Amino acid sequence: MSDNGHAPLIRRGSLLYRLFHLQLIDHQPEEKDIEWWARCRLEHICVTPYLAYDILRTSIAALVFSTFMSLTFVDLFVLSGIVIGVCQMVIDRRCKTQVHPHSDTLTLVRRVVVLRTILWGTFAAIALSHAPIEYLPALLPTAIMVMWIESVALIAVPRVAVLNAAINGSTIAIAVVPIGDAVAVGGTAVALGSFLALHWLVFHLNYMFATRRLRTRKLTEANETIQLLLNQYDQDGSDWLFECTEDGHIMRPSRRFCDAAGRSAERLEGMQLLDLFYDSPERAELRHMGGQDESFQRVVVPLRIRGEQRWWSISARKVTSNDDETRRYWRGFVADVTTTREAEARIKYMAHYDVLTDLPNRALFNTTIKRAFDRLGSDGMVAILAIDLDHFKAINDTFGHTGGDVVLKEAARRIEKCVPPGAMVARFGGDEFAVLIEHPLCRERVIEVAHRIVDAMDSPIEIEGQKASVGASVGIAFGPDDGCTSDEAIYAADLALYDAKTRGRKTASIFNLRMHEEVQERRQLELELRDALVNGELELHYQPLVATQTMQTVGYEALLRWNHPTRGPVSPDQFIPIAEETGQIVQIGEWVLREALAEAARWPDHLTVSVNLSPVQTMDKELYGTIVHALAASAVPAHRLELEITETVLMRECDETIALLHKIRALGVRVALDDFGTGYSSLNYLRAFPFDKIKIDRCFVGDMAEREDSDTIVKAVIALATRLNMSTTAEGIENAEQMELLRATECSQMQGYLFSRAVPAAQLVHRVPARKVAAPSVERLGSRSPKSQPGREKEINRRTG
The missing domain is CATH 3.30.450.20 (PAS domain)
Structure with a gap:
């Protein structure tokens, strides 16, 4: 037999092979199914009661053989039957107990069947060769019938079944051919034909048996897998x-x-x-x-x-x-x-609404206003209100983003209460809101809505148990008068909003063409400011600081001026906000510091120089190095330099800013808090950083003689500074009465028009001739990237004199 899964017993290609397709196929299951396949074959074999069959067959054959064979032959035949019977009993027991592997038991079955076939064939051949002639017609059919029964019963082990047929058929032929009569020849032919028929029959029966079992097995496994998946799918x-x-x-x-x-x-x-x-x-x-x-x-x-x-x-x-x-x-x-x-739905909602306030966002607002403009008739009108919260950055820095969120939610609620039914309130982002009113009754009604919003936002908002004042500025525009398209109308409202902020915040402003012109003018001024420093158009003026008790000048504050070649003097109120927003203030501030220290080097050693720092400058990582280099270049001792900052500086990145101020103060440079009392949480900042000086804003000093509350505030600030070992400077002294009131206090210094306006360095009485400090080159100016500063406070932190 071949090892390739086939067992051809007749030469491939022969007539008999082509006629009967005499080829056995081994069905080789997967490794995991070998034991199962052995069990299936054993179950099929064990269905036949081989032990009873062997006993019956041996008994009948022994009786027949005893009539013409010797007693010794019969005894040996019976003994072989007993041996086969004992082996069959062992097989039956192993099949019932299933202690041993099925494959081992199947191997034992094969060996026992082969032994039975050899013994039976041998004894049958001897008996047939010695049988009387008259016995052959009965013995030959019996032997052939036994061959058929055993071969068919063994289809689960097809090779053994074919071997059984081959041995039985050949022994019959060998035994009867020498006899030579017609019965013997016919019996031989029948035996050989039975062998071929059995070969073909065993092949087909084995194929049907194996195919049915294997297919049933795969179908059962597939059904179990499907059922398991369905159960898991259905349950989990x-x-x-x-x-x-x-x-x-x-x-x-x-x-x-x-x-x-x-x-x-x-x-x-x-x-x-x-x-x-x-x-x-x-x-x-x-x-x-x-x-x-x-x-x-x-x-x-x-x-x-x-x-x-x-x-x-x-x-x-x-x-x-x-x-x-x-x-x-x-x-x-x-x-x-x-x-x-x-x-x-959430994604769709977030695409059109602000998650924090649940208001429509900019995208939905733009879509709605475009549709509103599309629906406008010849006499139709839409109103757009651009709203910006005042000092929101300070609130965010003071209370954190959580506090900022509280303000935004409350602002949204208040604005919604102020607008008429049908109006759309949207949040554009940050602290920017917008209102769209379609077909308002008249412009006056829209203006009333804007003022209601300003008034509503003027009320303090409670954050974590503290009251915070926010406020709002509103810009108003009307379409199609202020813009034929939605984009133009929104732009007009933004210009009006900017105007409201520049006019002091907490107010509403209506768009007019002048605002557009001012924006264009501002842009032109921004371009010209970029060349002002290089062209030598900027200069410093100095205003004296006078000791309150001795009335002696103890220092000067450096104040920036711009002498434009065609415009003439440009007010700091105009150009400093532009410089801060564009980031040019960093380069300008560096030049101011170097120029002021170079000028101070020509003064007597007891005079100090004060320089204002913009909030944008404190965000510059090179500020500390700039101060060190300027001091080194001028050889002015650090204690003669005084840097003035406002509370706005501390509100931005407070921890980092305070750390920077400590480094600067460690150099020996004095740090003063300017415009004290006009911002937020001043007392908190006094505790956070040990300032050397507090400058009292002119809004309090100017009313000391007329208002008792202003007088009380000034005296309280002076007393507070004294207790904290800080000096004080009162700004805006314009008459002798104010001076005498301050001299009656412990105020350290005074500053104002009463003593002198800010004058060029050449007019200072303490000044000696000296060189000017060169402006930075164009290449140096271009090496720095401008830094924008949104939400700038109105107070520009520069003295106008």
Whole structure:
């Protein structure tokens, strides 16, 4: 026999081979199925009662053989039958106990069967060769019948079955051929023909046996896998299977279906599937699809389960019943897509609404205002209000983003209360809001709305138990008068908002063409400012600081001036905000510091020089190095330099700023807090950083003689500074009465027009001739990238003299 899975017993290609296709096929199962396959073959073999068969066959043959064979032969034959019987008993016991591997037991069966075949064939051949002639007609058919019975019974082990037929057939032929009569020749022919027939029959029976068992095995495994997957899918998955009658009644609801529907199987059985869903266009679509014969997919239908809104996606098709081909029903699956649906709705909402305030966002506002402009008639009008919260950056820095969120939510609520019904309130981002009013009755009504918003935002907002004053500025524009398109109208409202902020905040401003011209002028001024430093158009003026008690000049404050070649003097109120917003203040501030120290080097050693620092400068990482280099270049001792900052500086990145100020103060440079009392949380900053001086703002000093509260505030600040070992400077002294009031206090220094306006360095009485400090080169100026500073305070921190 060959080893390639086939066992041809007749030469391949011969007539008999082609006629009978005499080829046995080995069915080799997978490694994991070897024991199972051995068990299947054993079960088939053990169905035949071989022990009883052997006893009966041996007994009958012994009786027949005893009539013409010797007693010794009969005894040996019976002994061989007993040996085979004992072996069969061992096999039967092993099959019942199943202690040993089935493959080992099957090997034992093969050996016992081969032994039985050899012994039976040998004794049969000897007996047939010695049998009387008259016995042959009975013995030959019996021997051939035994060959057929045993071979057919052994189809589970086809090689052994074919070997059994070959041995039995050959022994019969060998035994009877020498006799030579017609019966012997006929018996031989029948034996050989039986062998060939058995070979063909064993092949087909074995093929049917093996194919049926193996296919049944694979089908069972597949069904088990499918059932396992279906059970897991139905129990643990988000989807589940369902079946309905042709008219929509639920059949055999699964446990997953029952759990998802919130109903028992008894309630769902026979219930209309449509009854699970409330009336909706989606339910109507499902009803329509159910009335068709075609399959449908992903029909999403809403329903309520235990009071909760859910969404199911249903796919189904009609199938024919296995029991009755005339009966059809729906089979499909349901997916709970609530999470997906909510996520899609959330994404859609976030695309058009602000998550924090639930107001429409810029995108939705722009879409709405464009549609409003499209609907405008010849006499139609729309109003746009651009709103910006005042000092919001300071609130955010003081209370953190959580406090900022509280302000934004409260601002949204207050603005919504101020607008008429039908108006849209939107948040553009940050602290920017907008209002769209379609077809207002008149312009005056819109202006009233703007003032209501300003008044509403003027009330303090409580943040973490503290009251915070915010305020709002509003810009008003009307379409189509102020802009023929939505973009132009929004731009006009922004210009009006900018005007409101420059006019002091907490107010409303209506757009006019002048604002557009001012913006263009501002842009032109910005371009010209870029060349002012290089062209030598900037210079410093100095205003004296006078000791209160001795009335002696103890120092000067350096104040920046711009002498434009064509415009003439440009007010610091105009160009310093531009410099701060564009970042040019960093280069200009560096030049101011170097120029002021170079000038101070020509003064007597007891005179100090004060230089204002912009909030933008404190954000420059090179500021510390700039100060060190300027001091080194001028050789002015550090204690003669005084840097003035406002509370706005401390409100930005407070921890980092205070750390920077400590480094600067460690050099010996004095640090003064300017405009004390005009911002937020001044006392908190006095505790956070040990200032050397407090400068009292002119708004308090100027009213000391007329207002008792101003006088009280000034004296309180002076007393506070004295207790904290800080000196004080009172700004804005314009008359002798103010001077005498201050001299009656412990105020350290005074500054104002009463003593002198800010004058060029050449006019200083203490000055000696000296060189000028060169301006930075164009290349140096271009090496720095401008830094914008949004939300700049109105107070520009430069003295105008």
